[in-house]
Amino acid sequence: MGKKGKKCQTLKYRNTTANCGIRNTKVAFQKLASPQILDFFRVRKLDQKLLFKLETKLHSIHSLADDAERKQFTDPHVRSWLLKVKNAVLDAEDLLDDIQMLSKRELDDETESQAFTGCTCKYVGGDIYFRWEVGQKEKIQKETRHFSVELDSDQNFDGFETPCNTERLRTFMRTANNVKKMPMGLGKLKNLIVLMESFNVGHGKEFGIQQLGELNLDGSLSIGELQNIENSVDASEAYLKNKTLLVKLKLQWRRNWDSIDSKKEEEVIKNLQPSENLKELAILEYGGKQFPNWLHSLPYLVSLELNGCKSCERLPPLGLLPFLEDLSIDGLDGIVSIDADFYGSNSSSFKSLQRLVFSHMRQWKKWECKGVFPRLQYLTITSCPKLKGELPKQLIPLKTLYIRDCQQLEASAPRALDLMLYDCGKLHLDWATIKILTMEASFLEIVWSNTIEYLCIFWKSISDDCVSLRIFPLDFFPTLKRLELIGFPNLQMISVDHIHNHLERMRIIKCPKFESLPANMHMLLPSLNDLNIEQCPKLEPFIEGALPSNLKIITLNNCSRLLVDSLKGAFKDIASIERLFIEKVDVECFSDEGVFPLSLTELYIRDCPNLEKLDYEVSRLSSLQSLTLNKCPNLQYLPKQGLPKSISYLYISSCPLLKQRCQKERGEDWEKISHIQRLYILE
Template sequence: MLGLGDPAWDLQQAERLTIGKVLKEMVEVNTLIEIFEVSRSLRLLDVDAPALEMISEKIGNLIHLRYLVMMDEKFIMLPRSLSNLYHLQYISCPKLRISQHEVDFLPSDINNLSNLHYLTLPDYYISSICGIGKLKSLQKLNMFDLRDVSGYRIEELKNMNDLCKLGINCLKNVKDGEEARNAQLCEKRSLTNLTLCWSDTNQRNINLDENVLDKLQPSKCLRNLSIKRYMGAKSAIWMNNVNPIFNLEKIELTDCLEYETLPPFGQLPFLKSLQLEKMPKVKWLESKFNGNDKYHDFPLLEVLQITKLKALEDWFEAGVAAEDGCLFSCLIELTLVDCPKLKELPSLPPKLNRLHIYKIGWTTLNFCSNSNPIPLVFVNVICCPNITSLPLADEIARLAALRFLTIKECPNLISLSRYREVETTNNFHLMISRLSISNPSVLLMEPLRSIASLKMLTIANNDEVVPFPNEVEQWFLKVRSSLSELKSLEFLPSY
């Protein structure tokens, strides 16, 4: 039993208390009750007690409590009296696991805590709060699941103007644009992160989705925007005007199956990351807008990821010319996945460090670049059946930074040069340290057969290789190696 009269445990005036090892060493969890009865000046309480499943209702005595942190993952219910601690600003249960049986985990009147700034719980529990709009001081709402039930509609967001981060899910439950307007996102001046989600991609009223998105215009302070499973064919009006989205730094569009024309993202001066996924009707990355036939080259874009845009044909619409002749002047990482119709880049972005292509219809990889040397460090070419050549040999002198190379499942690759025959040179060599391939014969092609810097060799994903050629086996004596998914391989190499 904790000796409350002991000067070492003067809890009456304590403002901060961490409870962890104390409870592990004591048998009586009632110690917490004694603490709650005595320590009425506590502002911060941090509980880390693995054996604890519930906290006593006596916590309601801590009327000055501002910060409550509970590290245990086994809590089955928060005390009902928590709703009376009106000074609470921060509640965190970062390790909590979701259980379908804990439907009453939160007090039903948790929305009384009008001073609460942060509520760190699984999204499931937060979305269970009826009348969450009363938590007007809340700054972070990762995901709010809308329902067509009073207390769970989008109007709950109307007065939550301190939100910095907001996610809205199940937007199909919004009846029309006027109901969407009730969220008043444009009034939330602190909002920098916004995620808008529809719950599925089943057949819906396309016009309804477009009207709802039109009325969810955020303030100009927004930095990060994510839209998922939107089924409209066109962008919201506010997205087609650069001014409302002027400050965006990151954009994600996912599963927007009917989307046809992208907004003028290339004109955004601060955009650093653009991720587009599963938008099968988009044909161009950048189109004509407002009669402007000059292409703005994404002036600060550093990361571009394009996945499963199967109708994507070109980087910009026909008739649109690059304003300064340079695409993606600041691009560092480019990932292209399953875009079979996409034309090759006319030249490599001058700062490109990582290039990943998967299921792309190109016949070669264009290393044309205004940069000397070419700053590429990572190159991954996977599942590109039309690729016949990768002109590594032609650009050895400029590829001095290349360290990681993957060439897998490119069955028609016959050369690592633009030309069938390559003259070896003693002046320059690739400095690759890690090489991943599926066809061992690639090791016999120049300039790979001459590299001396290799430290790790991986051969995988080949159902046809039976024995390794003798020249290939020599590599296993020189470097660390890994073999996997070689179903027809009869013998391991002779080390």
């Protein structure tokens, strides 16, 4: 065949494809005018305006399609629009077919009802939508247009083997965790849209990636086992560039990293170029040394993940992607430096990027931060132990900055509202914008800040003689709402001289030298409602009247100097405490009046090895709803007066003596607890 003949054949094919949508609109018009459709609307008294509106819409599509048919060869966007129009018209035709079928069935039902009494109910649309599972005896019907098949990973669906009119199929959905083989002939059905979650490349043409070539794929697809592609040309026969409805794609290899043909990998991924309509892309364990040029030429890409591509030595100019919002780069061990090439253009690079993640970049040493990220909100850098260079300087503060395991960083941290910093060297902070700071520190320079609302610091000692904070100056943070200090070996006290109306929660944990809470807390911390002190053995007893009157939750854990007797005066005149958690307290019984506030709704007692009984002090808590007793091996008696009638939840665990007395109907204390709705008594 000569060039002229080939050209004519190509044009004929293009015209045939483009005219599908137009032909279907004409079919839809004919159906709209059919007596069955009109009778159905009349009998059912449906809205005639709806029918007229549908007809008007289809006429509009017909006019636009006529014009688009002439322009499709010069504008690829018009061709893409034509394909969408075609699908919309097919959906309209399906709707009309459904109405026509319903009309016919209702007519049949009326005929049957004249001969038989009773109600006849039929499932409308059951023939149009068909789901096939392994072992199913029901056969696909001629009217089926939407077909789904569900298989296990080791099963194949080779064909329909039924009288299905495959030419009328609209969608074919295959769900199986590793699809390796597709039914023959699907690619010849031009009206068919194929949806499948994943496809694993096998060996040989029968199981190769070429099977995807003629399929009109829709939605998202994960292609795995790409290392099985024997010839890079085979990858081009998947024709991913033509899959205009495919908007989410994952390309994944599985390999032995000791033997990689980088050149072959680069040719394979070059031939796997997707459609320009792609919005989400993930490339996993690719073995080439560089990424393909098409990667930074996807105009509508929103999300990109590069994961485990250990051989790659440089990043492409991803800053050129105009709509990229989410970029994750993980496990690219070949990257030593990120330079200006990453941005592509200093003037307009990464103009849409909102989230940027670098993780497990074990050889990365330098980041040349010449580009500006005008819309960046979330920046994460984790497990980059050799990174030393500068970090981006943000004009607008980030919402969240998360840095972990970057021990050699000594740069200034980007401005951020929420900072989470763990094992990140001597990173310098800009306290002026921080609202939330969570950090693990072995070095800390506290600076006055009127923006921080939440401060949580885990102290990490790098040596036994490490000098850490002795006095924490609460007045440095006048807007603080929540304070957590954990693991400070030398912390002795918290100082405060001014009223803090904002502080609501305070936690002091694992501070072996911590001795005292701020004096006059009832006046200086009027908003404090949650106090948590754990593993502070030198904490002195509370002074009567020292606690804030708005306290609702108190947790006391392993504070050996804090005698139970001191609680009596501390809780006096406080009517707001609702929840009390006591752990590792050396006490035999709670008998003194006033130890527990009458306002308690929840009481939690754990790990008190010497506790023997609960006395009258517990039975008088008329508001108590929940009681937990855990790891109290010598506890064997509940109050003689019984538990409060208000209790609806009782949990007893690792209290063997008490468990025996609380056995259902046989235990001596069963009558004291039988009224409780939620009752849990465990070993």
